[in-house]
Structure formats: C-alpha cells, structure tokens
Amino acid sequence: MTVRWITGFLDTPSRVAEPFWQAVTGSGLSPRRGPGGEFATLRPAGGDPYLRVQVVGDGPARAHLDLHVTDVAAQARRAVALGASVLADEGELVVLRSPAGLPWCLVAWHGEANRPAGARSLVDQMCLDVPAGVFDAEAGFWAAVTGWPRRPGSRPEFQALVRPPGMPLRLLLQRVDAPAGMHLDLACTDRAAEVAWHEQLGARVVAGHERWTTLRDPAGRTYCVTDRPV
Template sequence: MTGFLDAPDRAAVPFWQAVTGYGLSDWRADGTFATLLPPAGDAFLRVQVVGDGPARAHLDLHVDDLPAAAYRATAVGAKVVEIAEGLTVLRSPAGLLFCLVEWAGESVRPGGRHSLVDQVCLDLPEAVHDREVEFWGALTGWERGFSDLPEFSYLVRPDGMPLRLLLQRTGGETAGMHLDVACDDVDAEVARHVGLGARVVRRVPGDWTTLVDPAGREYCVTGRPPFRA
C-alpha cells in the first residue's frame, strides 16, 4: 500500500521530506510525481502534482493481478474511473479515490526512531460509514479491530505492510482521507512540524493533534507508538 500526497504544486514537498527524513526520487511522468525514499525498507509515500485542488491524499493498493483485482473491487462496490497501463483508478462507494497498481515485490516496512507516517485515516460520515467499512474490509481482506474510542475502528494490516487503515466515524457529508504520523512524544513532534511550516488546527490532549501542512492539507500527529501493529 502506498500513500499519495496530491497537491496543485510542489510547495509542500520539502516539508514532507523534512518531516519524514526521506530523500526524493527524480520527478517522473512529465514532472508530476516522485517517490519519498526512506533510508531503509521499501518506499511507501509518493508526492503528486495534480491539476486541481485542494491538496489531499489517496491510496494505491499494490496487487499481483491487476485485472482480477479490479474485477473484485467492482464486485464489492467500487466504480472504475480510468484504466491505463499498469494502473486502474477507482472510487469507493462513498467516492474516495484510490488506485490499483502492479506489485513490484515491496515487502519491507521502513522503521522510525521517534516518528513515522504509518496510517491512513478514512474520514467517514455517519450516512456512509458502515457501507464504507464493509467495502474496505472486503477489498483488502483485512480483519477489523476496534479502538477504545467508539468513533474509531481499524483494519489489521499484514506483517511488513507500511500503512494501517483507520476508520473514523465523522460528522459532515463528505468522505475523505488523511495521513497520520505515529510518534513517541506528541508535543515535541507537533513543535517540530510547526517549526517546519505546519499550523495546528486542533488538539486532543494525550491522543492526537490535527495540523495543516504548507499546501493546506490536514493530517494528524498521534501518540500511537511508531511500531505498533
């Protein structure tokens, strides 16, 4: 699974390099996307310049049989948006954009001493929550786990998978996705991000802080240990 940071320009790319400590590959596809390169383990974050806003996140699921995976995805409720060589773009029942891409053998999860991007949170309004949870469980085949907080559940990722899926029941009417950074000290990590150019939106003491990156994209710094399952 790969997390994509989509934005109308490259303004926030240096910020995410600094946050993660990762290098940056050459820009590809006419300068529209690049990979954040961890010092060890397989890459799992990419940045992409898209033609529209606002800045947002999406997922790529890496599969070993693209046509079969696309068929299974549509069978459980996805709708195909575009088919290209080595890539199928789809939307979930709630309209969340994701891609199926050909797996290249990635299997080693990068580590992190004090902080690590390790989760994608699906923000699901009440009206679509149950259907969307069912969809992502069926799509991935991952078992559902439950949090101490009633608005959160998650899908248990396999060994070596760099990103976990958190499922959040929210207010509002529109589903979305955002990245979560796990860390061993939320206050220190938030201060580091602010120093790099982020802005704090809200704090939940002892649990997480929501920030906005330089492109205006929300994400969270959480007190989840970086190596938790």
C-alpha cells in the same frame, strides 16, 4: 484480494509541501516521473518506499491510497463487484472510487516488502474519513477489498483494519460529519516536541485532542500527529 504493499499519495496542486514532507519523514526525493514531472517517490533511509507525492491540477491538497497487487485487472473486476466504480483504466494502474466516494488506485506490485522504521516519528497510518450515514457499508467494503479483518478502534467513532505483518500503513476508518476524505497520521514518541518541530517546518495546528493533534501542512492538507508507539 491479496494486498502485497500499500502506498500513501500526497496530492497537491503545487510542489510547495514537498520539502516539508521530506523533512518530516527523513526521506530523499526520487527523480520526477510523468509527462510533466508530476510524480516523485519519498525514499526512506531504510526499507522500501511507501509514500509518494503528486502534483495535481486541482485542489485542495489531499491524500489517497494505492494498493499494490499481482493481477491489477482481476482485482479491479473484484473491486467493482464489491461496489467500486472505475474512473480510469491504464492497464497496470486502475483508478477507482469507493462507494462513499473515496478515490484510490490499484497498481502492480514490484516486490516491495520491507517496512521502513522510524526513530522519533513515523508516518504509519492512513485514516479514511467516512460520513456517518454510510460508515458501516464503507467499512465493510474496505475490509472486503483488502481482506483485512475489522476490529473496534480506540474510540466509538473509529474502526481499524488489521494489517498483515510488514505492511507499512495501517488503515483506520473514522465516522465524520463531513464529506469523505483521507488523511495521514504520524506515530511519535513525544507529541509536544513533534508538533513544535512541524510548526517550525511550516505546519499549523488546527486542533488538539487528548491523544492526537491535528495540523495543516504548508499546502493546507490536514494530517495528525498521534500518541502511538513508533
């Protein structure tokens, strides 16, 4: 599969966290789309959009990935052959589930190619939290689906997929002793200052680590602020 672009979705039962993510990313909000106005795009100051918000009918607040491709139907068939299951097929949008239970989507590519840049911080990674017992199989699945090579992460519980140049989000897989899920990570130049700013905007610190801080946004969604170059 040739992934042309990647989008991170913030799925929330309400719009309560949208102002927070606009502030954190320095983005504007597009006109709302969908029958109930449930979709909107976070528009960066420069580059092509790669983050979107969605009001969903159930909780908890969470995140998922959209992979943008040139032939959705063909790539959906390929994903199924690799072990994915189809949850919904709307032509240019196919909703799937990975073998470990992670929901994600295949969508049509519309020419997005310019990765936005950040100054003090940047949302630049989606972390796939995978139960330890199925980690190796799930990592192999995502490497096969994306065509991105696997490499060891910075710690034994991590593996990274090497993204092509210009792709806006990295993909990191993490072994966890919890149900499968996804969360966004931000790179920043000054983690202490970044975390303090997020708290002022309504986030709450959950845990601190040597190289990252885990927080919850105003909707209760977990994400991380990390010591990585912007």
